[in-house]
Amino acid sequence: MADRERIEQAVYRAVDELNKQLPKGVAVNKSPDAVLYGKTGKLESLDVVTLIMEVEDQIKAEFGASITIADDRAMSQENSPFLTVGSLTDYVAELLN
Amino acid sequence: MAQSGPQVILISGARKGIGRALVEHYLGQGHVVVGCSRRESDLRHDGYTHYCLDVADEAAVQEMFSDVAVESARLDVLINNAGIASMNHVLLTSTAKAKEIIDTNFIGTFLMCREAARLMKKNRFGRIVNVASVATPLKLEGEAVYAASKAAVISFTQVVAKELASFGITVNAIGPTPIDTDLIKSVPREKLDQLINLQAIKRAGTFSDVTNLIDFLIRPESDFITGQVIFLGGV
Numbered sequence: 001m002a003d004r005e006r007i008e009q010a011v012y013r014a015v016d017e018l019n020k021q022l023p024k025g026v027a028v029n030k031s032p033d034a035v036l037y038g039k040t041g042k043l044e045s046l047d048v049v050t051l052i053m054e055v056e057d058q059i060k061a062e063f064g065a066s067i068t069i070a071d072d073r074a075m076s077q078e079n080s081p082f083l084t085v086g087s088l089t090d091y092v093a094e095l096l097n
Numbered sequence: 098m099a100q101s102g103p104q105v106i107l108i109s110g111a112r113k114g115i116g117r118a119l120v121e122h123y124l125g126q127g128h129v130v131v132g133c134s135r136r137e138s139d140l141r142h143d144g145y146t147h148y149c150l151d152v153a154d155e156a157a158v159q160e161m162f163s164d165v166a167v168e169s170a171r172l173d174v175l176i177n178n179a180g181i182a183s184m185n186h187v188l189l190t191s192t193a194k195a196k197e198i199i200d201t202n203f204i205g206t207f208l209m210c211r212e213a214a215r216l217m218k219k220n221r222f223g224r225i226v227n228v229a230s231v232a233t234p235l236k237l238e239g240e241a242v243y244a245a246s247k248a249a250v251i252s253f254t255q256v257v258a259k260e261l262a263s264f265g266i267t268v269n270a271i272g273p274t275p276i277d278t279d280l281i282k283s284v285p286r287e288k289l290d291q292l293i294n295l296q297a298i299k300r301a302g303t304f305s306d307v308t309n310l311i312d313f314l315i316r317p318e319s320d321f322i323t324g325q326v327i328f329l330g331g332v
Contacts, residue, residue: 046263050218053215053218057215066156066159
């Protein structure tokens, strides 16, 4: 079972990479409650694409595993995995395990 | 942002034909060139690295791009040239052959574009050129699956151009006319002459017709040109 903390750190590194690419004044906090997308989220849809791509890259670097986060399964979840940093981390952990 | 000095250019189908001509052309201009093809290349040059792979093999393609990321930390240009053709009547075309053509010509283009764009995006600069074919607009009999696979490349180019525009990546396609390469070696002379007669400019294409057009599309100044398909010879 992949270590939850290592997954979280990988997601946070992806958030760092995303933040470097966001306009001034816009940033995602490195906390499980940080909202990504949806009514109160700060990100544009392309920013979410960037974050997902960065998370896939970080997971590959950390675990040597290629995962596809945005697939039909993710899109059909009752609660979208892309709402918060925490829900994204949970979903990645589910994919890895 | 465009880098000054040598660019990093990746070319598929690099062992022979148009791909080989492109490799030699860009090495001659002092660029760093990465090539791939299913078989080993006999080209030896300090600026050239060759990978033996099938462009439809996801793991192999991803490994090549990981190497490029480590070695060069960037990719400026991708030329999706790898392609196969099989001239046959639709009634005689096997499913296996149809799948093989779609895999190489379309899935290969999709995979290479996806992986290249992930790398180009980090630098907010990229030029992708996909090689389509005049077989699509000319609706050539005997080339149904090949023409369809290249039609897919054209549609893909036009949509992906929109999806990647905000990352500073342009995506265009070129449609060469017949050029004397292995791809058309089994096409009868008479058929080729008929095809050339359908062009506004009635002559066979040359490698320099192709390099000239690609040179134009990959220039940093061509950053306002994307989603376009340019056919050679006036097709």
